[in-house]
Amino acid sequence: MITLVFLGKLADLAGRAECECALTSGAINWPDLLALMEDHLNTAIAEAALADRTKLALNGAVLADKTALIARDGDEIALLPPVSGG
Amino acid sequence: MITLVFLGKLADLAGRAECECALTSGAINWPDLLALMEDHLNTAIAEAALADRTKLALNGAVLADKTALIARDGDEIALLPPVSGG
Amino acid sequence: MRDIRLIDRAFNPGTLIGPFTQANPGLGGVCTFVGEVRGETDVQALELTHYEPLTLPGMHDLADHAFARFNLMGLLMVHRIGVILPGEPIVVVSAAATHRRDAIDAVDFCMDHLKSAAWFWKREQRGDGWHWIEPREQDFSDRERWEK
Amino acid sequence: MRDIRLIDRAFNPGTLIGPFTQANPGLGGVCTFVGEVRGETDVQALELTHYEPLTLPGMHDLADHAFARFNLMGLLMVHRIGVILPGEPIVVVSAAATHRRDAIDAVDFCMDHLKSAAWFWKREQRGDGWHWIEPREQDFSDRERWEK
Numbered sequence: 001m002i003t004l005v006f007l008g009k010l011a012d013l014a015g016r017a018e019c020e021c022a023l024t025s026g027a028i029n030w031p032d033l034l035a036l037m038e039d040h041l042n043t044a045i046a047e048a049a050l051a052d053r054t055k056l057a058l059n060g061a062v063l064a065d066k067t068a069l070i071a072r073d074g075d076e077i078a079l080l081p082p083v084s085g086g
Numbered sequence: 087m088i089t090l091v092f093l094g095k096l097a098d099l100a101g102r103a104e105c106e107c108a109l110t111s112g113a114i115n116w117p118d119l120l121a122l123m124e125d126h127l128n129t130a131i132a133e134a135a136l137a138d139r140t141k142l143a144l145n146g147a148v149l150a151d152k153t154a155l156i157a158r159d160g161d162e163i164a165l166l167p168p169v170s171g172g
Numbered sequence: 173m174r175d176i177r178l179i180d181r182a183f184n185p186g187t188l189i190g191p192f193t194q195a196n197p198g199l200g201g202v203c204t205f206v207g208e209v210r211g212e213t214d215v216q217a218l219e220l221t222h223y224e225p226l227t228l229p230g231m232h233d234l235a236d237h238a239f240a241r242f243n244l245m246g247l248l249m250v251h252r253i254g255v256i257l258p259g260e261p262i263v264v265v266s267a268a269a270t271h272r273r274d275a276i277d278a279v280d281f282c283m284d285h286l287k288s289a290a291w292f293w294k295r296e297q298r299g300d301g302w303h304w305i306e307p308r309e310q311d312f313s314d315r316e317r318w319e320k
Numbered sequence: 321m322r323d324i325r326l327i328d329r330a331f332n333p334g335t336l337i338g339p340f341t342q343a344n345p346g347l348g349g350v351c352t353f354v355g356e357v358r359g360e361t362d363v364q365a366l367e368l369t370h371y372e373p374l375t376l377p378g379m380h381d382l383a384d385h386a387f388a389r390f391n392l393m394g395l396l397m398v399h400r401i402g403v404i405l406p407g408e409p410i411v412v413v414s415a416a417a418t419h420r421r422d423a424i425d426a427v428d429f430c431m432d433h434l435k436s437a438a439w440f441w442k443r444e445q446r447g448d449g450w451h452w453i454e455p456r457e458q459d460f461s462d463r464e465r466w467e468k
Binding site: 136171172 | 429434453
Binding site for chain 3: 334337338341345346347348350352353354355356358359360370407410418420421423427428431435458462466
């Protein structure tokens with residue numbers, strides 16, 4: 001099981017703020033994650049994940065290169081669109 | 087009678103914050119003012135008045151060119167050293 | 173004195189700033205910025221979402237950078253999350269320093285980074301529903317000033 | 321909302337800033353700088369002299385320039401005169417605006433001008449008596465930033 005967290009407008013695209021996905025293998029990489037979102041959610045969120053400005057955090061640490069993702073059972077992956085605070 | 091007002095450290099030099107001087111003629115100009123301070127006060131304050139950074143106000147308006155001063159009976163002349171606020 | 177917080181309900185900035193100033197005895201100046209939800213014609217509410225594992229640690233990193241870059245005695249950084257109504261404060265940054273330039277610049281620096289480099293997402297409720305707010309170009313250029 | 325004052329006794333900046341913020345409904349941000357007498361080892365007191373015919377009119381001119389230069393909703397500028405003890409506020413400048421950059425820059429602008437271009441003279445009392453304070457080189461260069 002891994003947890004996907006969708007922040008900001010990505011939650012609207014995904015249709016939820018969070019989802020838990022069962023893993024068929026011990027670990028997933030970046031193409032696996034995209035396929036997972038296509039299968040369990042929709043194409044729009046998979047495409048948004050691909051956008052340059054969308055960042056990825058694994059267990060609370062932002063990845064410098066999201067395509068280098070390797071996530072294992074129990075991990076939490078957050079999809080982070082451009083921020084706007086203050 | 088004209089009133090001289092000494093601000094900041096010029097009050098220390100003049101030995102007072104203010105003085106009233108009787109005029110012997112109807113009006114005084116810049117050289118007259120310097121002579122007046124030499125006579126009634128001291129050389130130090132006359133010299134300080136000459137310094138570039140010392141400005142002059144006549145009746146609450148700063149003079150762009152203090153050497154163009156013409157002051158008449160009842161006027162107030164303020165000698166303003168460099169400021170420091172805040 | 174360092175006070176970095178997320179806060180999930182309406183608050184009065186004065187109740188934070190007074191104690192903060194008191195907690196930095198001997199200071200020369202305190203600069204404070206308070207950002208509020210503008211009472212614009214059509215905006216009924218603002219919602220600030222955050223991502224807990226990143227947001228507060230990110231604000232602490234920002235504070236570390238501010239302390240490294242400016243000569244500060246204290247830094248207060250408080251950011252609202254959740255639903256915020258027009259006229260309510262969203263963010264307070266207060267910096268205490270010996271000299272005013274450090275205090276003013278530190279507030280400017282922190283605000284520029286909170287706007288476009290901290291882990292918050294903002295949407296506003298208008299008559300026709302919720303709209304996500306993207307950072308403006310100006311927000312990016314404001315932040316880039318500090319990269320020189 | 322414009323509030324420009326000289327004040328000749330100790331005051332609490334919070335009691336000015338709260339009402340000032342309230343008096344500018346719809347603002348996006350308020351930036352405030354409070355300058356205090358530093359509690360330095362040897363300074364027992366500070367004395368601020370002013371020249372009444374110039375000082376308050378000069379502060380109003382400065383406010384006019386700030387309103388002309390920045391997009392402001394309100395400006396508060398309060399300066400102490402007389403004898404001030406360590407820890408007491410000397411100056412408060414607060415600017416309310418729709419956008420934070422105007423608020424922060426207006427405070428910065430006003431402080432730079434109050435420091436080296438307003439009609440105040442400052443001396444401090446140390447163990448060996450009173451000493452007049454000249455503006456620092458930095459104060460002049462801070463002000464010159466605005467002449468570009």
